[in-house]
Amino acid sequence: MASLLQRRGVSSLLALLAGALTTLTFAPFGLWWLGPVALAVFYAVLQQTSLRQALWRGWLFGAGMFGSGASWVYVSIHDYGNTGGPLAIVLTVLFIVAMALFMMLPALLYRLCAASRLDVVAFAGAWVLGEAFRSWAFTGFPWLFLGSAHVESPLASLAPLGGVYLVTLAVALSGALLAKILLARVWWLLAPLAAVWLIPLALPTQWAGPSGDEVTVSLVQGDLAQLSKWTPEGQRDAANTYFRLTREQALDSDLVIWPETALPMLEQQAMPFLQRVQSTLPADSTLMTGIMQRDRNGMFYNSMISLGEQPGQYRKAHLVPFGEYLPLESLLGGLLQIFNIPMGNIGAGGDDQPPLQAHGLRLGVAICYEIVYPELVRARAEQANALVTISNDTWFGHSIGPLQHMQMAQLRALENNRYLLRATNNGMTAIVAPDGHIMRQAPRFEPAVLNGTIRPMEGLTPFTRMGSWPTLLLALLMLLPGGILRLRRRDPHAH
Template sequence: MRRIFSTNGGGFSSRRSSRQRHPLLGHLMALLAGALTTLTFAPFDLWLLGPLTLAAFLATLQGAGAGRTALRGWLFGVGLFGSGASWVYVSIHTYGNASGVLAAALTLLFIATMALFMLVPALLYRIATPSRLDPLAFAAAWTLGEAFRSWAFTGFPWLFLGSAHVSSPLAPLAPLGGVYLLSFAVALSAGLLYRLIVHHRLWLLAPLAALWALPPLLPTLWATPGGTPVSVALVQGDLPQETKWSDEGRRNAVNTYFRLTRERAADSQLVIWPETALPMLEQQALPYLARVQSTLPADTTLITGIMQRDADGTFYNAVTTLGDQRDEYRKEHLVPFGEYLPLEGLLGPLLDIFNIPMGSVGAGPPDQPPLYANGLELGVAICYEIVYPDLVRQRALNASVLLTVSNDTWFGRSIGPLQHMQMAQLRALENNRYLLRATNNGVTAIVAPDGRITGSIERFEPGVLTGNVQAMTGLTPFTRTGSAPTLGASALLLAAAAVARLRRRQRFGSTL
């Protein structure tokens, strides 16, 4: 084990001659570490592997120059996104109607581009090492790198280290500081583990053990239930995406959702259909929805995802309620290349050449109020929005329950929907809110405020999930403050490590 982690800028040995002869071993180690990190997430859930793979990656950065550090950060990203986001090919080829060759090329381009984000934590760590704060500097650099990835170019907060720990001993950290605090803890564990193995610092066993032993002593629930339980029914139609928007697909959707609602959901106070459950505009769907609502008890509210179009022709991906009170939410954070085209003037003609279809959807306004139904304030996130911790945290500030609707049909039978579900669980835990998740073909689930799934429908089968939820009152520390404290502390730690490195360089005249 010690020889595995004792690479210092090149191969598996710390000797300079070995580094010069075998730099490819370090490159391969970074690539493999990234690929194995995917096993920490759903559906594999080998969360304990995270500190090990990250410690292996950290080993490849020791003594490396800026160029080699950047390359190994990129290779780690290629391994991570190549294995963990391979579902992109399914979305482009199977449902984006691109040829296999073009889909493969675009997927490789996506992986190579996303891997560039891993240069950020690698290079941030380099400017702050070596110093006595090395493990903390690595954790801070990693956390800030994830934050940058969640923001730059609209963000891609997928495969964050902390997302794998919704059920690990670190889970109670989520209500304190969210996914970034979890990622910080995992990266810090990797830094301590590396120094423990390579430098024989046995005293590091104490902080490493404390890092994993103390969180279970913290409270998981900071909010408390209020009011009476509300019965809910989540309807999953499992309709094929390929024919969904055809005339036959529309008829099938209407018949399927009407039948499932009438037979198995009519006794619930809330009936929830998924994103774009009926493949038609709201103006076309309203007569059908009104007919369904008329068959439900007077105190039952039907909620559905629907496409809307304004008078000016702008389309919106929305959620609307039917019943005594009509409310709506329009998706605010859109998916680039899925719902809108970035750099349309530059990329539009290129997509026309390759005959790649592209949606064009407008963004809803910021700070939309929750939906009100049956005494609940529902904070809504449509599909991809649920992966943004601070966006969902803003919804939770004024909501007693979280609601997300999604169409994960685009992922096919890949691991993507299971990763998506895991991130939704973490949003429930971060904010201590029940979370209702209705999807077209899975995973449809009810998540408790502690992140546990209390009920779900298997993927790729129609069904109705019934259960009870309660409004939650009170806010977690994360809901109150968001990610700012964790990111601010990370920035200060990184700055302190950089200053310590500079002082060491001035004192010893090092060529660090």
């Protein structure tokens, strides 16, 4: 086996296939147990390689991962971005090539710090630091983190303890231990491998408890066509659809939530209509909706507002590059014109915006893509007793993208032990329990209203209190023994 892995063609192919295998761990496939298997293969193909070979195999792993797991990018660019097939393919391939570069970092860190007998520990630390770097660099792309697949696995209890990075750490360590056991026949490593999976079973998943009365909620899903949404006819259709669904199925709720840009118009234009809808609800009910705002300086904001007794607003703080704003606009010029996006350049809201409030709920808000950032949502959850996220996943059609997006939202609920309300334009609209499980879900690709109840949650999980830094510090410490030993070997005067 070891000699076979040293063949360059075999190892390169295995790295590519192992990366593709990770996609099966996520929704909708749910084969979370394949995560350690994929990383066991990756660990194996990195053995006895030069730095150049390690970087190449890291890139191949990334190409397999993003080529399969982020294939939905093509749907967004081609089907809804008004981009021709050949150009959409080129842009998708460029995206995959660029994202795969990030997977060279854990391969590099591992090869630099694999000099000790604790190389399995170094591998796990390198992988986690690689994911952390990817969540930060160039505004970040924290998609396909291996820990996100484990909402319903035996490792789930690690999420409220240390967040997605701690779950990922367990997955990566499991993969390295598994490979070491099979390649080197070091059978005593079965004990720590078993401990990685058995210890979480003894840990609680709930660190917070319900406090306060039940609140009835209605999440309204209009299922409007994206391509015609911003036309005058589409605006009228949106107003009629959301008013009708609310009047017919949501009038008895304390809280009614419409999704991101439910009404394809500016707040100033929509406000008379929204106030009319609010007036049809019971006196103590609250209507919340996603809406585009424009300030006095002409800057647009992707926002969520609440009407009723406690009006408020939240403006999206973490924007999507090339989707909501154009990085290096002076250099890239008219690139954004390739895409058919109604409002390309959007301003960012502040990081310290307070929760929206209604009926004893302090709702920490995340708009669309923001929900995939664990630290952003954690900061919101510190001040909130429930979470709400609105999204327009219509951009991704029938691809696997919205299903992965939903799974990451579930993990945010679990990390912070908060009920999470997710209202979308065409699915996945759902109510998520504090343990990350979906309580109720609306059917996809049809108009619907999802009714249910939630309660405020009080108390903070260890992750909500401390964030990701303890796990990242642990990952860094896991690299130190090998790194120090490597430096000593290079220095003949070291003692």
